[in-house]
Amino acid sequence: MRASPPAGQAGPQLTAGPVIEAPVIETGALTKVYPGGVTALAGLTVAFPPGVTGLIGANGAGKSTLIKVLLGLLEPTRGTARVLGYDCVRDGMRIRQLVGYMPEHDCLPADITATEFVTHMGRMSGLPATAARERAAEALRHVGLHEERYRQIGTYSTGMKQRVKLAQALVGDPRLLLLDEPTNGLDPAGRNAMLELIERIGAEFGIPIVVASHLLGEIERICDGLVAIEAGRLLRADTMDSFTRASQTLLIEVEEGTGALLNELARRGLPARPYQRAVLVPIAGDDTYDAVRDSVAALGLPLSRLEQRRHQVEEIFRDDDLIARPAHLEAADAY
């Protein structure tokens, strides 16, 4: 055992001791205006708890800028940002020692083996040569690359390359992982495998993870919490539970008489609303089902579909928040 305290544990203890859910990332009125006047972040105040958190936003919402600021590579115009308790402007180097980052784009050389590449990246994370070799083998095993790891990366499938990208983020034993669009370019099976892997790293390895994505429907099932940003502002931040609780809805589709059904449900006190060709009713309890059944029966409507929907976070955003989008945008512009 080593006598000297390892450098990696000099910072705030986030993994040991009783689980006090200190946020792994905290921003306060974080603003970044690029030279030329483009506002990428407009007063973003948000906290990321430990666990797997989705960072949701369309392209250009400010995700990349936020990641750069968090890694200490871009100085914010105003506001504060802290990662694992360290200030992003002052302690960027320390943060980069503790954070594993997986970029969105291709970032792998084709003509060396995964083992050599991940070992080199381990060295670049500050691991001594032997430790880098050992941890590279470990990281590649964890992401599911076995014998293939001695082959040149150029011969890999997209899914395998994504795994190498994840392994190089993991090699330095990060205290936080920032994954930028980790399912980019993958087919459905590859996407599922990657998401399961991320979930496993978050749950079993106990590493807090931020998954940036523009596809909410894809990552929501592995996230403990969600942070949605748009036009550099916080749209919504909450735990997954409260998102899904809010999104427990019943979808009712009748072949005709949708309008009459809406009126009937409203008469019975249910806040029904039209959704595409169907009707959505928030589920308050068993009474809701009874009321819906009675309404349809009373009107004698041909019921074609009755479906309980759990994962509708995307629809909630679309319906509730994104309708308010023009106001957000105006506010951002006026900033």
Next chain:
Amino acid sequence: MPIESISAQTSGTGRPPAAGGVIHDLGYQRYDGPRLGRQRIVAALAWHSFRSAFGFGRGAKAKIVPVIVMIAICLPAIVNAYAMSRGNPRVVDYDTYTPVLRNLIMTVFVAVQAPELVSRDLRNRVLPLYFSRPIKPGDYPLAKYLGFTAACLVVLEVPLLLLYAGSVVNVHGGAAAWAQTRALVPGLLLGVLWAVSLAAISLFLASLNARRGLATGTVAIAFLLTYTLAEILLQIETQAATNVGPRGPGGEPLVSLGEKVSGLFSPFTLFDGVRRWLGGTNFGDNVPKVGAFGAVYALVLIVIVGLSLYGLAARYRRARLS
């Protein structure tokens, strides 16, 4: 999941944790060992760059050019050793080595290997991975420069040491050996001048191009074109001075300003001008006796190397993540 099936297999067939045996815990392990600081990481990257300049850590194909370069540049030293063993005096000089051959070989080496160090990373977009690590953006070009300077130094100095070894074993007496040693030292120092300059210029030019082939072309053309230009100008100016120029007291043609200026156009003639300015007397790259004008050669060389290093650093100043 392949991961789970493999771990299940391994733990099923793994050795029992007998006394002295290792328990194979396949779960995630934290790293509690030491972490190296920024300087050590830069050193590791420089060492990695040095190795890749010779194709180590890459396939066999990447070693072809470095090996050919090393053989080609060592040949004169080997030929010299053979000639001296037959009783001839030393035929290759330490300070100029074999001027035109060495210029061409070094051009090939930096044109092929500088892109290997910088263009590949640009092309493969590996830079975000470096920038997200505990170094500063400027550390990346610094490490590349240190590594490549060391690599150029090896290519330049190894043949000189071979030349020295081949000469020393063929001369007799301490005085003769000492004379060889004294002649070697300026050669080695000039090698350092070449290495720091060639590495800076070629890395900067290569970093402008993410496509490796284009980067190689850029570096090769820049060195060959300027060298040819300087040589042509030197010949024109030397002839003009010989035919119609003013004569010195001994009747020999005076070195005209045109001749002196002509040598400023290529790194290789600049090296030679500086060599002559510092007192070198051997015949090199056609550069005339520069006299005090050699200071201008040194100045121009310093400016070119400085601008190259500035350009190289500027290329990586903004840490981009995409």
